[in-house]
Amino acid sequence: MNKTTNWLTAAAVLWATASSVGAYAQGVIKIGEINSYKAQPAFLEPYRKGLELAVEEINSSGGVNGKKLELITRDDNANPGDAVRVAEDLISREKVDVLTGTFLSHIGLALTDFAKQRKFFFLAAEPLTDKIVWENGNRYTYRLRPSTYMQVAMLVPEAAALKKKRWALVYPNYEYGQSAVATFKELLKAAQPDVEFVTEQATPLGKVDAGSVVQALADSKPDAVFNVLFGADLSKFVREGNTRGLFKGRDVVSLLTGEPEYMDPLKDESPNGWIVTGYPWYGIQTPEHAAFRKAYEAKFKDYPRLGSVVGYSAIMSLATGMKKAQSTETEKLVKAFEGLSVKTPFGPIIYRAEDHQSTMGAYVGRTKNEGGKGVMVDYRYLDGAKYLPSAEQVAKRRPAD
Incomplete structure (x- = not known):
């Protein structure tokens, strides 16, 4: 009886071991992805397609370390508390291997802190606030997209070259907008000491009262405007600004406006001559981008947006x-x-050891209303590595890991 029992026990152990090895060999790598899909569809629907394209390409070529990738996405309802609860569920119940995603900066910061507390790897794909890699940075969080500091630093030389003294500022009143304006003021003042900032209009995200904002900007009689609004807020701002003549005879420097997610909805209201960061997908001739665009258009029968590049590059x-x-x-x-x-698709990037920021760059150019549609002209790609502070500067802003 004992011999039979021992044999059955040994067989059960061998079967269990073989089963677990087989499950590992045939297993998947689970990527937990969290984002504000319902709140920010203009950027995040193309972003989701970029994710899907990358997963498909990787899996069709054999996966990663012999395993296929599985993407598990959740909506954070544009709420930091919801984002943290979803992240916990992905780790505890879905057993994901890594976390990625987030769009809004305050959501990204919430998950940056969550990653630190849980000691769990998090790749922040899109949120732009500098705090993710500097003041609130930690060993478990990396960030893909060029930060607020980087993109503003790319625009400031263009702004200084205008030699305009009186600037008006308009931005969404949350972490991203506040950070962008603070950096713009700091860097432009350093480049042009006599500059004056004559008014600031900080608007609720997604709830801009465009008429009163435009009127307040016009009343301050600025020589130029720095705009950080995006999405539906941008469309309302441009419409009112055109109607009330705010932009006539004034230069505008505008963060993100050259992205097709935000330019395309403007249609025949698209402004002329704004200095912007963006994504001129129609004119980028590099081999890397040509291959990405061809694959993307073949799969989705649509052209890529910047979100598509970000999603694709996050998975890669x-x-x-x-x-x-x-x-x-x-x-x-x-x-x-x-x-x-x-x-x-923008060429090779490097994730810096000193602050976990990637060196992905951005395109800078001017807007043009071409046949009732907004495009970017006179653009060039700026390498993000050239617009990042030194390791010594980072050490003063980032806590030790």
């Missing part, structure tokens, strides 16, 4: 990091991402 970054680490374990991924080089 995770896959590249996992291959380098030969693991999805958090500590191994943290080390693998230090100095990690990743191929993207």
Whole structure:
């Protein structure tokens, strides 16, 4: 009886071991992705398509470390508390291997802190606030998209070259907008000491009272305007500004406005001559972008937006990091991402060890209303690495890991 029992026990152990090995060999890598899909569809629907394209390409080529990728997405309702609850559910119930995503800066900061508390790897794909990699930075969080500081630093030389003294500022009144305006004031004042900031209009996100804002800007009689509004707020601002003549004879420097997500809805109201960051998908001739655009258009029968590039590059970054680490374990991924080089539609980028910020750049140019549609002209790609502070400067702003 004892011999039979021992044999059955040994067989059960062998079967269980073989089953677990087989499950591992045939397993998947689960990527938990969190975003404000319902609140910010203009950017995030193309972004989701970029995610899907990257996952499809990676899986069709054999996956990562012998495993297929599985993407599990959740909506955060544009609420930091909801984002944290969803993140906990993804880790505890769905057993995801990594977290990525977020669009709004305050959501990104909430998950940055969550990653620190849970000691769990988080790639912030889109949120732009500098705090994610500097003041609130931690060893478990990396960020893909060029930050607020980087994009403003790209625009300031253009703004200074205008030699305008009186500037008006308009921005959404939350972390991203506040950070963008603070950086613009600091960098422009350094480049042009005699500059004056004659008014600031801080508007509720998604609830801009465009008429009163435009009137307040006009009443301050500025020589130029720095705008940080985006999405539906931008459309309302442009419409009222055109109607009331705010932009006539005035230069405008505008963050993000050249992105097709925000330019396309303006249609024949698109402004002329604004200095912007954006994404002229129709004119980028590099081999990397041509291959991405061809694959994207073939799959979705649509042209890419900037969100598409960000989503695609986020998944490619995770896959590249996992291959380098030969693991999805958090500590191994943290080390693998230090100095990690990743191929993207904008060319190769590097995740800096000193602040976990990628060197992805941005296109800077001017807007043009061409046949009733807004496009970017006179644009050029600026390498993000050239618009980042030094390791010594970062050390003064970022807490030690």
